[in-house]
Amino acid sequence: MRVAQSETYRSFLGNLETLNERMNKLNSQVSSGKKLAQLKDSPASSAQLIGMRDQAAEIDQYQTNIDSGSYFLGMADSIFNEVNNLVTSIYAKGSQSASESVTADDRATIGTEIRSLRDQILALANSQVLGRYIFAGSRTSSAPFIVSGDTVSYQGDETANKISVDRGLEVQEGVPGSAAFNSIFSAVDSLLSNVSSNNMDGIQTALGQFASALSGLGIARGEIGANLGLLNNAKTNLGSQETSLKAQQSQVEDANMAEAVTGLSQVQTALQTAMTAGGSILQQRNLFDILG
């Protein structure tokens, strides 16, 4: 069979080219750790990655939301805890003032003490967290509770913001102050007016309101606790979602290092062999070399 010179060169070059391409690809896999350099490497994987990255960013966002939600709910809970203590103290003062042995003057003193405790509750009800009045519903830019005489009125609204914490899952982050505080303030208001008018029966009636005010506070705290629980569950869920998503993502985009490195050394060997063999083929003597 005739073998033309140009054919020998072409096959040799063609083989080198193929090997070089393979080596380049493996090289970039080993150095970048990624198996997808260009979209054409695997269009389906690249498209899949779009969805995965989107989901990963969403999970990140949900986690941030959960942290923010936990912070606000946690603040509200600890404020309610303090309020609970203050209400209990007011109740004790009220009970004290209900005693017949207390003089009118002493009762007036107790009234002042109760008013000061009420002001502490008021300050807590008007708490600002990160610059927002957290018990104002959506009217977070101004103080929700204002006092006139001994009557405290609520200026906020009933909006309770929800935040997304997972796909299709929203948790209530906002705690409008009206439900918890209105009955407390009205009980304290009625107590104060009866204390100042020395109306013993009135004081007893006012003290009777405290039970429902405290239970209202309890219900509000219970809700906060439940929501914090939801956030916690969501966080755990997101954690495991994230882990499996990362595993999937890695499967799609990360190079199998062991395979790539082995492949690389195989190609290197092949390339070396091809060069050695090619060199000797290309230098092969033909009849002309032998002809004197």
Added chain:
Amino acid sequence: MTSILSGLESVKQALASQQFALSITQRNVANASNESYTREDAVFADVTASGGAAVSIQAYRDRFLDFSIGQEMQSLGKQQAQSSALSQIDSIFNENSGQGLQEAFSGFFNSFSSLSATPEDLTLRQQVLSKATALTSELHRLCAGMQRVQYSVNSSVPSTVDEINSITSKIAALNKQIPGETGSGNEFALRDERQKLLENLSSLIDTSYYETESGSITVTTGQGGLLVAGKDSYSLESSPLSGSGFQGVQLGGADITSTLRSGKLSGLIGARDQITGYLTSLDDLAATIAARVNQQHAAGSDLDGISGTDLFSYTTVSTGSNSGAARSISIAISDPRKVAAAGPSGGPGNNENANLLFAVKDEKLFTTSTETASQFYAHLIYRVGSDEQSAAEEITTQKSILAQLKNQRDGVSGVDMNEEAVNLIKYQKAYQAGARFATVLDTLSSDILNLIGA
């Protein structure tokens, strides 16, 4: 042997023949590494006592292989042009690095969710605007990048047309020259040159050709439009198409742009149209998202309780079309207070609308309500990748087919050094033998003259 003198005559003829054969061998060896060279061989006729033409040249050309190579070059030319344009598009999307449009999209929608946690926070409101700006910039960047590639692909059309015209005119010139050189060594050199030109032409445009009896080659486009007939060539022209404004290809006044099937020219036009397709998808994406976000944004109210306005503005070439949206999209508000995070008449701390804006992300707004924005975009990425992949794979296949065919052709037309060496020895020995005869005849005639002299 008739007479001594006529013997000398045939020796002269034999020596001339061997010398001629040696010159062919010399040419073969000299052209051994010339890919377009066709091996030649001396064909001997019987040398008679009376002399006469003893040797002619034969070139070893396989027309079928030549033709097949031309066909494969057409596909290769097309795929190469396409692949080179598409790989530029690929790097513009830059999606595998995680820093492309997907990131901008996620960032934009997630910024609404961040805002929902503390809707009155001006920093978070500003973040919504920044992320929206990042999204528009990314759309602009993609658009501009793709248009740049498209522009450069488009401007390659006229230059490729020029190249084709220059080749066809050279082929016509060779058509004119070749019949005059019939039988000479020069004929084969000219034919080799013409064959090389035909192959170059094949890589640029889909052509068909046949050789006429006179030895000239008629070249037509794949659809039968005449490019070369005899000594005449017909120029292609390139002028903008009405409508798209892209460069079209015309032959003899008729537009043949859409009839081109392979070759570089059709690859360029194909890539250009593919890019138009990508740009259309990007426009759809931009316009649909912008319209839906605007609608939802207008349904809410801003930090001061005022109804929301459009968040994005964009212009399209005509109503009912999304074309131009991705290029022109911009942010319509600059005051972070104007971000409508609250529901209708909600207070500054209301986050109802921020949540709804975030939820737009998961709405199936695309492909007749079957795909979300992210899925639609993933689809586009898949299309770009697989278009590029199929061009690249075709190139690999085409290259290996071409190498096979060229090897086959070399088996027929290529120069084998060993064969030439053998020929060299053969002709040399024959020459020596002929010369030896001349000496013998010389001796014989001297003997006779001596006889007469004595």
